[in-house]
Amino acid sequence: MRAAKMIRAAAITALGLSFLWGCGEKETQDPEKISVGVTSYNQSDTFLGELLGAFKEDLEELERGDLSITVTIRDAAGSQRTQDDQVRELIGAGCDVLCVNLVDRADPSEIIDLARDNEIPIIFFNREPVAEDLMQWDKLYYVGADARQSGIMQGELAAAAIQADSQIDRNKDGKIQYVVLEGEPGHQDAIIRTEDAVETLRDSGVKLEKLSYGIANWNRGQAQNRMEQMINQYQNQIELVLANNDDMALGALDAYEKSNITETSLPLVFGIDGTAAGLEAVEQSRLAGTVYNDKEGQAEAMAKLAVAVVTGEGLEELDIQEERYIRLPYAKVTRENVHEFSCNQ
Ligand code: GAL
Ligand code: CA
Secondary structure: OOHHHHHHHHHHHHHHHHHHHHHHHHHHHHHHEEEEEEOOOOOOOOHHHHHHHHHHHHHHHHHOEEEEEEEEEEEOOHHHHHHHHHHHHHOOOEEEEEEEEOOOOOHHHHHHHHHHHOOEEEEEOOOOOOOHHHHOOEEEEEOOOHHHHHHHHHHHHHHHHHHHOHHHHHOOOOOOOEEEEOOOOOOHHHHHHHHHHHHHHHOOOOOOEEEEEEEEEHHHHHHHHHHHHHHHHHHHHEEEEOOOOOHHHHHHHHHHHHHHOHHOOOEEEEEOOOOHHHHHHHHHHOOOEEOOHHHHHHHHHHHHHHHHHHHOOHHHHHOOOOOOEOOOEEEOOOOOOHHHHOOOO
């Protein structure tokens, strides 16, 4: 009896000791905690919503026994002032790395100053700061894609479709009457996509006649609106719609659905992004094609880079160009290969 008690007491002491010892050791074995602060230009943007969804999942996957990651996401709702305040707040709350989707890509100075003063690296994404700004400090990065490539690919898709089907030139005048739906003025993906798509079509030998254009800020509702105005003006003369992104291409389709234009007089409509709704519309042949903006690749690069800049490990595994840039390639999507992309979702 006595012996048993003694053994129990010894066991408890041992437990206590190992507990204490465990606690002491915890100091050094504590998982490294990384706090990632994100601010995006506008939460209602479809492509960015999907990109950030993938980003959160990637960060979770990067967690290990010795590494825990938390992420805080803020919506700047279209105001650079708000975004500057959010960065200040995120830094104040102790974040280790910032991911910034600038509202005004020409105005990152306040954010850069704040981050540099506090030694917090910044990964800009999707809205590209000008090179001079990115060169201000060696802890600034950009993750995105090459706008020119997306424009060229959209032009190639349109040229191939037009050359494969003589019915696209409905009025048989040897020219393709087209309109453009443009993203935000001043965004690297708006002007460049339009210019390169049109130039690629011309270079492929397609004769073009531009009827009109509408600025719709990446937004489906605004695009529907602009398209309704263009349909009112040009009725069934429009043979091709080039939209700078899928949401605006879908807005154009919405406008046609509400119009009195018959199915045989519908134009070819092309988007860019390959959002879930965009891919579905390609699958249903409502969109003639889109260009995949690799959100999974961009999200993964951002997540790995965020961890690497904080831990100092793994930077060399990333394909960083000019010490600052990671750009993921675009890909053409048509009815034929759309399934390869939809199964990613
Ligand atoms: C583009 C994308 C658009 C929109 C925009 C926001 O790359 O194609 O759909 O998300 O970024 O900056
Ligand atoms: Ca024509």
